[in-house]
Amino acid sequence: MSGFWSAFVIVLVVVQVVGSLWLLQTFTRAKGMSDADTTGHVWDGDVEEGNNPLPRWWLILFWLTAFWTVFYLVVYPGFGDFAGVFGWSQYDQYEEEVAAAEERYGDIYAAFAGVSLTDMAKNEDAVRLGRNLYLNYCATCHGSDGRGARGFPNLVDDAWQWGSSPEAIQMTIANGRIAVMPALGAALGEDGLNQVVEYTLSLSGRSDADEATLQAGQQKFLQFCSACHGPQGQGMQALGAPNLGDDAWLHGSTAADIRDITLNGRQNQMPAQRDLLSEDRIRTLVAYVLSLNES
Ligand code: HEC
Numbered sequence: 001m002s003g004f005w006s007a008f009v010i011v012l013v014v015v016q017v018v019g020s021l022w023l024l025q026t027f028t029r030a031k032g033m034s035d036a037d038t039t040g041h042v043w044d045g046d047v048e049e050g051n052n053p054l055p056r057w058w059l060i061l062f063w064l065t066a067f068w069t070v071f072y073l074v075v076y077p078g079f080g081d082f083a084g085v086f087g088w089s090q091y092d093q094y095e096e097e098v099a100a101a102e103e104r105y106g107d108i109y110a111a112f113a114g115v116s117l118t119d120m121a122k123n124e125d126a127v128r129l130g131r132n133l134y135l136n137y138c139a140t141c142h143g144s145d146g147r148g149a150r151g152f153p154n155l156v157d158d159a160w161q162w163g164s165s166p167e168a169i170q171m172t173i174a175n176g177r178i179a180v181m182p183a184l185g186a187a188l189g190e191d192g193l194n195q196v197v198e199y200t201l202s203l204s205g206r207s208d209a210d211e212a213t214l215q216a217g218q219q220k221f222l223q224f225c226s227a228c229h230g231p232q233g234q235g236m237q238a239l240g241a242p243n244l245g246d247d248a249w250l251h252g253s254t255a256a257d258i259r260d261i262t263l264n265g266r267q268n269q270m271p272a273q274r275d276l277l278s279e280d281r282i283r284t285l286v287a288y289v290l291s292l293n294e295s
């Protein structure tokens with residue numbers, strides 16, 4: 001806070017406190033008041049407005065809040081730049097709490113430092129720790145049971161966009177992933193789009209289009225899709241391009257869903273956790289994700 005704003009706040013606080021005390025002093029202690037005093041306002045001919053002093057206990061509460069204000073401003077920050085006699089700050093308190101938590105829980109994670117990820121996935125304690133982290137950092141997107149939602153992959157099934165090895169999962173969580181499915185509607189044209197959608201459906205045995213359409217669709221697929229999804233549509237983990245022949249669908253399985261994503265494309269992102277979570281914690285999460293698949 002600059003000197004000017006500090007002085008500004010101090011002036012405001014002083015005016016406020018002194019003003020409140022003045023109000024208390026002036027308007028609550030009028031001498032010689034009695035219950036019979038009225039303001040002179042009369043309604044309905046005989047209802048008079050009384051003008052009584054505040055009850056004493058009420059007045060005392062006001063004085064106490066005024067004293068509390070002064071006490072608070074002496075002890076805690078709030079009076080311009082003045083830090084309070086104990087120099088307390090919420091930043092320091094936060095830092096202390098984080099340090100205390102690190103001291104308390106750091107060891108728990110560090111205990112698994114030398115353990116392989118596959119062994120951690122079989123260790124009940126590691127999995128329990130991982131589940132706590134998962135519920136905090138991952139469940140909003142992947143669901144509390146890890147089964148995902150449209151656009152957010154299921155971590156429990158055996159379909160993996162980016163690879164199921166412990167190393168691949170660790171990379172995914174630490175560095176994040178960005179998947180880009182280009183919009184191909186314009187390149188394919190209306191007929192080409194219909195053919196390629198039928199061919200894609202046929203990869204999971206779900207098309208009843210005639211042979212000619214499927215063959216045309218396959219040509220289009222080899223030309224426009226196979227570079228990422230592979231010649232048989234089996235997917236490519238280096239690019240995060242899903243297998244189109246299985247029954248796991250990230251963006252929906254119907255002809256309309258497949259048509260929509262081919263026409264309009266899609267960008268999808270798994271946010272990197274490296275800056276949010278220590279390496280110990282990321283390893284614990286990898287163990288948890290692996291454990292989801294073993295059960
Ligand atoms: C903001 C939402 C969001 C959060 C939070 C999030 N993820 Fe993801 N995650 C995604 C999306 C979206 C993808 C898919 C990216 C893509 O399409 O390639 C993904 C992909 C993944 C994958 C790859 C799945 C595969 O098939 O290869 C793993 C593993 C994963 N996330 C684990 C986690 C873990 C563990 C956490 C918690 C630390 C987490 N995610 C937090 C959105 C999220």
Ligand code: HEC
Pocket residue numbers: 161179180181182184196197200220221224225226227228229239240241242244248249250251252257258261262266267268
């Ligand atoms: C540049 C690489 C690339 C090309 C070319 C490409 N795709 Fe994709 N496709 C992807 C990626 C990456 C994803 C995953 C998007 C995501 O994670 O949200 C994807 C997702 C999809 C999906 C959704 C799968 C699901 O599980 O929901 C369909 C369907 C699809 N592509 C069909 C096609 C078809 C048909 C073509 C050709 C006309 C094609 N793609 C061309 C990279 C590509």
